Structures are given as C-alpha cells and as structure tokens.
Amino acid sequence: MNYKLSNIASKTSLELLFGLPLRYPNIYRSNLVIDGLKEQSIPIISMEDPDYITEGIWGILPQDFKGDWEKFQKLKTTLHTNKNDIDNNILYNEALEKRRCLILVTGFYMYELVDNEVKTYLIEKENATPFALAGIYNILEDGFATCSVINTRINDLLSSEKNLYDHMPLEIPLLFKKMWLSEQTPLAAVQQIISKPYLTKFKIQRIAS
Known part of the structure; x- marks a missing residue:
C-alpha cells in the first residue's frame, strides 16, 4: 500500500x-x-484548479523545488503522510492549509504476512468505481504539481493482525469534496476530517504477489 495505487478508470x-x-x-x-517507487503521475483535483481534473506527480517535493524527484525520494520518501507528520514537518503543514487536493484512484494495495508468505490484495469499490483520496500538493519551479496521499489508521473493515501496515489512505467522500478543496474551509474543519475519517465499504480482491 505504501508504494502502489491503482487507477483503471476511463476518461x-x-x-x-x-x-x-x-x-x-x-x-x-x-x-x-x-x-x-517510479516517477509517475496520477489524476488530481487541486485547490488551485478545482474546475478540472489535472495531473500530479506522486511523491511531494518542497514548494518551488528545483531539484530531481528521484534524488529527493531517496532522501525522504513522500508518497504518503499522516496527521503527525503534517503537524510537525515544514514540507507538509503549509500545504495542508493552502494546497489540498483529491487524488483520484480506483484502488490501493495492501499486504498480509500469512504462513511466512506475503499476500497481496487490491482494495477497490464495487465495480471498480473511482474514488478520491485526501492529498496535499506543492508546485515545482517549472509549474508541475507533486502530491502526497494522507493516511489514516486502518478501519475495522480492513483490519487484520496479519496486516503489514496499520494505516490506509484516507478517503474523501464526494459529500466533502467542496469542503476539502475550498479556501474558505477553516483548518480546524480540515483536521477534523483527517482525525475522524468517513467509513465506507471496500471490496478486497486477492491477487498474485
């Protein structure tokens, strides 16, 4: 999950x-x-351009950064973040207030350790319906957006003692889309969404590891 998402949605x-x-x-x-682990773009809706689905490079870099994505990721992997990191890291905290985004996917991957073997699962909605993950982004000097998925604690529907991770991406339901992207939304309301995530159902599909 930390390194893989899925998006099979048509335009x-x-x-x-x-x-x-x-x-x-x-x-x-x-x-x-x-x-x-590779430099790849994913569809996003940003506060800066909320009337379009645009593209962002997965793995946030500092605002106005001039350097190389791969070199920075070797120093600090920024595909995901969480509430604690956001509160305490300059790379993220300004972005949460000023540059939130929705990262559009049809699924994410999870892993379990069963009988000393890693099992891989694709977590989706029914019929692989697209959904939005909470994200933050920064804009590079050349104008490209780079983004990070915000994680939350794994919910009861997906939790298992065999999980290799105790967290999962935070989903933003369509009901909260405008609130998440609005400049008028108080930071306290944004933090409330992160602290108390909306619980939705997922479909778990075992795939070849």
Whole structure:
C-alpha cells in the first residue's frame, strides 16, 4: 500500500463521477499498478484548479523545488503522510492549509504476512468505481504539481493482525469534496476530517504477489 495505487478508470467515468473535465485528456492513462517507487503521475483535483481534473506527480517535493524527484525520494520518501507528520514537518503543514487536493484512484494495495508468505490484495469499490483520496500538493519551479496521499489508521473493515501496515489512505467522500478543496474551509474543519475519517465499504480482491 505504501508504494502502489491503482487507477483503471476511463476518461468518461472519471469526468462523469466527479462532474469535471480532464484538463489534459490526451495524456491521461489508466494504470492497474501505479508504482510510487517510479516517477509517475496520477489524476488530481487541486485547490488551485478545482474546475478540472489535472495531473500530479506522486511523491511531494518542497514548494518551488528545483531539484530531481528521484534524488529527493531517496532522501525522504513522500508518497504518503499522516496527521503527525503534517503537524510537525515544514514540507507538509503549509500545504495542508493552502494546497489540498483529491487524488483520484480506483484502488490501493495492501499486504498480509500469512504462513511466512506475503499476500497481496487490491482494495477497490464495487465495480471498480473511482474514488478520491485526501492529498496535499506543492508546485515545482517549472509549474508541475507533486502530491502526497494522507493516511489514516486502518478501519475495522480492513483490519487484520496479519496486516503489514496499520494505516490506509484516507478517503474523501464526494459529500466533502467542496469542503476539502475550498479556501474558505477553516483548518480546524480540515483536521477534523483527517482525525475522524468517513467509513465506507471496500471490496478486497486477492491477487498474485
């Protein structure tokens, strides 16, 4: 989960579900496995451009950063963050207040250790319906957005003593889409969404590891 997401949504399904057009439809690509250890872009809706589905590079870099994504990720992997990191790290805390985004996916991966073997699971909605993860982003000197998924504690529906992780990406339901992206939303309300995540159902699919 820490390093892989999934997005098999078509252009049409993304646009219909979120009610927004793709700003760059010609470069949009679905991808069953988005490997965070490689420099890959993912669809996002940002506070800066809330009327379009745009693209962001997964793995946030500092605001106005000029350096190389891969070199920075070797120093600090920033694919995911959490409430504690955001509160205590300059890389994230300003972004939470000023640069929130929705990261659009159809699934994420989880891993369990069973009989000394790692089992891989793809966590999706029914019919692989797209959904939004809480994210923050920064803008590089060249104008590209880089983003990080906000994690929360794993919910009871997915929890297992065999899990290799005790956290999962934080989903933002469509009900809270405008609140998450609005500049008018008080920071306390944003922190409340992170602290008390909305519980929704997922489908767990075992796949070959």
